[in-house]
Amino acid sequence: AETVSQLRQKVAEIQAVAEERASAGSDMTEPAPTRDGAFGLGRGAMPEEVAAWDVDVLPDGRGLPEGRGDVFTGDEVFAEKCASCHGDFAEGVDNWPVLAGGFDTLADKDPVKTVGSYWPYLSTVWDYVHRSMPFGEAQTLTADETYAIVAYILYSNDLVDDDFELSHENFAEFEMYNTDGFVIDDRPELEYSNWRTEPCMEDCKPSVEITMRATFLDVTPEGGGDSVMNDASAEDTPTFVASAQTGDTTSGTETVAAVSASVDPELIASGKKVFRKCQACHDVGSGAKNKSGPHLNALIGRQMGSVEGFSYSKVFKTAHEEGKVWDEAALAEFLAKPKSYMKGTKMAFSGLRKEQDLDAITAYLKSVGE
Amino acid sequence: KEADPLITEVQEWASLTGAGVDETPYGLPISFEKDVVRRNVEWLTASPISSINFTPIHALDGTITPQGCAFERHHSGAIELRKEDYRLMINGLVDRPLVFNYSDLERFPRENHVYFCECAANTGMEWAGAQLNGAQFTHGMIHNMEYTGVPLRTLLNEAGLDAAGDLKNKWVYVEGADASSNGRSIPMEKALDDVLVAFKANGEALRMEHGYPVRLVVPGWEGNMWVKWLRRIEVTDMAVESREETSKYTDVYEDGTARKWTWVMDAKSVITSPSPQMPITHGQGPLVISGLAWSGHGKITRVDVSKDGGISWETARLGKQGDSKALTRFYLDTNWDGKPMLLQSRAMDETGYVQPTKNQLREVRGENAVYHNNCIQTWFVNENGVAENVEVS
Numbered sequence: 001a002e003t004v005s006q007l008r009q010k011v012a013e014i015q016a017v018a019e020e021r022a023s024a025g026s027d028m029t030e031p032a033p034t035r036d037g038a039f040g041l042g043r044g045a046m047p048e049e050v051a052a053w054d055v056d057v058l059p060d061g062r063g064l065p066e067g068r069g070d071v072f073t074g075d076e077v078f079a080e081k082c083a084s085c086h087g088d089f090a091e092g093v094d095n096w097p098v099l100a101g102g103f104d105t106l107a108d109k110d111p112v113k114t115v116g117s118y119w120p121y122l123s124t125v126w127d128y129v130h131r132s133m134p135f136g137e138a139q140t141l142t143a144d145e146t147y148a149i150v151a152y153i154l155y156s157n158d159l160v161d162d163d164f165e166l167s168h169e170n171f172a173e174f175e176m177y178n179t180d181g182f183v184i185d186d187r188p189e190l191e192y193s194n195w196r197t198e199p200c201m202e203d204c205k206p207s208v209e210i211t212m213r214a215t216f217l218d219v220t221p222e223g224g225g226d227s228v229m230n231d232a233s234a235e236d237t238p239t240f241v242a243s244a245q246t247g248d249t250t251s252g253t254e255t256v257a258a259v260s261a262s263v264d265p266e267l268i269a270s271g272k273k274v275f276r277k278c279q280a281c282h283d284v285g286s287g288a289k290n291k292s293g294p295h296l297n298a299l300i301g302r303q304m305g306s307v308e309g310f311s312y313s314k315v316f317k318t319a320h321e322e323g324k325v326w327d328e329a330a331l332a333e334f335l336a337k338p339k340s341y342m343k344g345t346k347m348a349f350s351g352l353r354k355e356q357d358l359d360a361i362t363a364y365l366k367s368v369g370e
Numbered sequence: 371k372e373a374d375p376l377i378t379e380v381q382e383w384a385s386l387t388g389a390g391v392d393e394t395p396y397g398l399p400i401s402f403e404k405d406v407v408r409r410n411v412e413w414l415t416a417s418p419i420s421s422i423n424f425t426p427i428h429a430l431d432g433t434i435t436p437q438g439c440a441f442e443r444h445h446s447g448a449i450e451l452r453k454e455d456y457r458l459m460i461n462g463l464v465d466r467p468l469v470f471n472y473s474d475l476e477r478f479p480r481e482n483h484v485y486f487c488e489c490a491a492n493t494g495m496e497w498a499g500a501q502l503n504g505a506q507f508t509h510g511m512i513h514n515m516e517y518t519g520v521p522l523r524t525l526l527n528e529a530g531l532d533a534a535g536d537l538k539n540k541w542v543y544v545e546g547a548d549a550s551s552n553g554r555s556i557p558m559e560k561a562l563d564d565v566l567v568a569f570k571a572n573g574e575a576l577r578m579e580h581g582y583p584v585r586l587v588v589p590g591w592e593g594n595m596w597v598k599w600l601r602r603i604e605v606t607d608m609a610v611e612s613r614e615e616t617s618k619y620t621d622v623y624e625d626g627t628a629r630k631w632t633w634v635m636d637a638k639s640v641i642t643s644p645s646p647q648m649p650i651t652h653g654q655g656p657l658v659i660s661g662l663a664w665s666g667h668g669k670i671t672r673v674d675v676s677k678d679g680g681i682s683w684e685t686a687r688l689g690k691q692g693d694s695k696a697l698t699r700f701y702l703d704t705n706w707d708g709k710p711m712l713l714q715s716r717a718m719d720e721t722g723y724v725q726p727t728k729n730q731l732r733e734v735r736g737e738n739a740v741y742h743n744n745c746i747q748t749w750f751v752n753e754n755g756v757a758e759n760v761e762v763s
Binding site for chain 1: 405407409410411412413415416417419420445446447459460461462466467468469470474477478499500501502503504506507527528530543545549550551553601602604606608609610611612613616617620622624625626627628629630631632633636646647674678679680681682683712716718721722723724726730734737738750758759760761762763
């Protein structure tokens with residue numbers, strides 16, 4: 001009898017969830033009317049909804065909003081929002097894309113494909129910057145800022161003079177350096193006709209020799225096969241290292257829970273989510289490295305500007321000389337408005353507005369940054 | 371010889387009880403298989419948020435890739451988008467611009483198809499020479515799943531294409547909801563052919579890393595066009611020429627001009643075992659040489675295998691008849707004499723296309739290409755059974 005009542009309870013629970021779904025509304029639509037060849041599903045898109053999402057710009061300039069920006073303004077906006085990854089002169093930092101130069105290298109062994117040397121349409125630059133940049137803070141640039149950044153990128157490529165202003169009015173006139181550099185897929189003509197033949201089965205070549213071995217380069221990461229060059233026998237090769245890829249998301253917080261019962265795991269979890277705004281530039285946790293921002297291990301209590309091998313802005317070098325230390329208050333003030341707390345910082349992030357986000361990220365950084 | 375204690379002695383697992391049901395309500399592979407995971411090559415990219423990893427194809431068999439180890443490629447990281455918050459817009463040159471939510475999509479007639487998804491950069495690191503020791507790294511930017519979804523043509527028809535007029539030279543621009551806003555232009559002819567708006571893979575919901583709740587499936591064409599977290603479909607009268615179809619996913623020839631709109635993935639194959647991560651450990655005697663073949667042009671009709679670096683070839687056995695634009699498994703059941711081998715495989719598809727050698731590709735394309743390297747791969751297997759990635763004359 002007990003089992004039956006348990007079963008009934010289970011059924012009731014499942015039905016309750018289904019009812020909740022059905023009554024939630026947001027997931028429901030009107031019954032589908034019939035229409036010739038169509039199902040009558042979905043609803044009309046409202047003009048303001050289309051306007052909010054349909055922001056792509058076509059090569060002929062259709063889709064551009066009104067606006068303008070000059071090289072001078074672009075220089076400032078670029079320094080603030082783009083230079084931490086792309087460099088002050090669009091030369092690229094670390095592995096991040098170089099945006100300027102590379103002209104006359106496209107026929108070289110390692111072509112330098114920049115906005116100037118390679119991109120065929122100016123619309124692509126505007127569209128991409130406006131929709132997808134800055135990395136980690138996409139869709140925050142205004143139309144004028146975008147015009148200014150694009151003007152500056154053109155200037156950094158020596159494609160315009162320093163008094164140039166880009167706007168919706170002169171946009172279509174601008175011709176890119178590599179506009180004519182592309183041909184439409186010609187594999188059918190150049191390749192397919194040659195390779196659709198009956199393949200050779202016997203004596204296809206007189207001899208064969210090895211001309212190149214992967215082990216010469218030794219760039220295979222863990223999990224790849226060891227090789228004959230390593231003098232290994234079949235029994236102990238290849239060596240696999242059990243990687244941290246299964247379960248890396250939990251190890252950090254579990255450690256914390258063991259260290260101190262006073263920390264709030266929910267706050268840390270929420271801080272981990274807030275940290276997604278930072279992770280494009282900052283690394284934290286075991287094995288953290290400097291990216292375009294310094295690693296954030298042991299941040300609280302750390303002297304400002306003290307991470308070895310990281311190239312700090314002037315304002316952080318000064319703070320370092322003055323012996324300033326990151327405590328929770330300083331971090332909260334900095335993260336609320338980075339550019340006013342540290343005037344001249346290279347950090348492009350505009351700031352965390354909510355106090356609970358500041359608390360959460362502090363808790364998270366303390367939890368993982370051992 | 372001693373009797374095998376695994377047989378003669380009662381083992382723990384034959385005496386004690388095992389795990390009960392519900393121990394793992396959604397299971398992971400058994401712990402002994404923990405090496406069968408996606409891996410990345412850190413030096414390739416600036417950040418794991420905008421990066422790629424590789425399917426452990428060396429350790430899989432059959433053709434279906436489990437979602438949990440199917441390669442990932444993100445441009446701004448994988449996002450968590452609830453079904454309830456999902457919206458799909460169709461606009462542009464259509465009669466009725468529409469917005470669908472997730473449950474609308476479930477009410478259209480849907481289809482099931484198995485397709486491979488290959489990144490255009492798969493094997494791209496091998497242009498310069500043999501670089502990476504492992505089929506996972508040289509050929510692992512591929513997966514193969516059974517998708518459930520609504521044909522894109524059904525949704526386009528729902529919005530009405532009279533406004534587009536002559537459908538020749540019309541395009542469908544597709545765009546994702548993540549911060550990268552990845553967008554690609556697809557010619558109308560393809561959009562009305564076999565493209566799917568998919569929400570299930572291998573029977574279950576898409577994984578976050580593959581675009582949950584909805585992604586585009588563009589059979590036979592490069593993976594970058596399979597837009598994840600699909601949020602907008604726009605009918606246009608020209609290609610948008612987005613960043614992903616101009617500055618990326620184009621190939622530079624030796625003379626500096628570049629090829630664009632190289633959408634289709636040509637026929638290709640690779641031996642997954644033996645391979646650098648899968649040495650022969652059993653010595654001489656029966657040996658199964660196994661691999662994968664696929665073509666964006668249609669079905670695989672034949673795969674040949676060479677043990678001597680391409681001097682002579684034997685036709686392999688297909689695991690089952692090839693599916694169009696899907697992975698086909700091949701086997702060469704052979705007898706290994708313990709001598710070194712230079713293993714190669716060569717795929718043929720239903721159009722008669724024969725997978726080329728790396729030298730053939732270089733003759734046409736030069737050495738500056740990044741994408742679309744579908745050359746014949748060579749593994750050198752030594753007398754100990756150890757395999758290595760090499761190039762041959």
